[in-house]
Amino acid sequence: MTKSKHNVTIKGTKDGLVFYLDATCSLDDLLAELKEKVENSHQQILTGPVISVTVHAGMRYLSPEQETQVIDILRQRGNLVIKSVQSDVITKEQALQDKLASRVHIHTKTVRSGQIIRHEGDLLLLGDVNPGGLLLCTGNVFVLGSLRGMAHAGCEGNRECIIAARRMIPTQLRIAGVTSLPSNEWGDVETSMEFAFLLDGRMAIESISRLHKVRPALGQLSLMK
Template sequence: MLEKNQTITIKGTKDGLTLFIDDRESFDDVMDELAAKLSDYHPRQDEPIVPVTVKLGERYVNDQQKQQLHELIGNHKRFTIDSFDSNVIHKDEALTWKEESDVKILNRIVRSGQVLENTGDLLLIGDVNPGGKVTSTGNVFIMGNLLGIAHAGANGDQDAVIAASYMRPNQLRIADYISRAPDYDSEGVYMECGLIDDEEDKIVIDRLHVLSQKRKDISGFERRMLNG
């Protein structure tokens, strides 16, 4: 906890140092006090580099201010900023986070030659015809026939999944993994899903109910899809 009227508190942890900055003080005052504190420290050249976590509280620091902190702390060669921890983010970052975490619902058919791209999770109510493609940075849920190409986790998320009412794709992709349609005939009654099996190191296709077992962090929305 910060002491009264103290702008900066430094505490040692097993992982390095944690720097607590009073979010009520101006940034210039913070820099002045931090410079004064660091001026009294003269590390030996054989000392290990110490990672520093900067706790900002309700303060937002922009890229220029982060660079100033990096330079000030980095001038004392045995310190390096490992991370910034703030309770607030920039509006643009909040909008990006919202876009990436929302489920986008679309009602359409993806026909041959068409490509549907999405950021975040995608719920498509309709078919993906042979030669059509859907790609998303998050999960892909298709309430219809998947007969074309589906790519989930397009930015590298290997925990992403693909689910469809009828799974007979030309190709499945999750992150950098690629698979084809299952070798058995699907009945088209139970929803199926494709996900990366860590033990087999490949995409496997299974009944949708395995998601709650293999993806413990499955969201409430996805659970409602599972349970009807």
């Protein structure tokens, strides 16, 4: 019986060749057909001058090791230059990062005394919070400046939220329903960026370098790196 379905389809474009990989067959069958086409068939398009190749895996997830297997087979042809390996599938970590990043609102002005900034989701402030100013949001608070005023994260009750600042010298911090007044740890001394979070129901403070350990999901946010 003749096989009608191809696990690997090669198409030429103005930018080079595109290898489309079937998402339903086994990986062994896929690699076997890819190797067969690279070594024995399609000689007219797989020989000659250097040509750019894009691999499109569609709804198939390729691990880094599997991606390397595909690339190694293609590199048997010295004229094939692998431009990229694309997939319509994203990892759980990527999906979580995209979800977090989409919720971040950026505010670029200093929050002055008597001013209140409210936001639903996460808030990134590119500026300072002066004494008497207040940041109030349902998500996390990130201040890339001095936090001298007040900040309330997780104002609707989310105890997993954090408050981070380049310079942490607040008049008051609040996460969900837990309030913390200034601590001796928050002096008027320039330090590395810190963040406050709830630990066993009490406010704790750590260097931002430990964010990935305390809140792994938040540690994936590229804007904090």
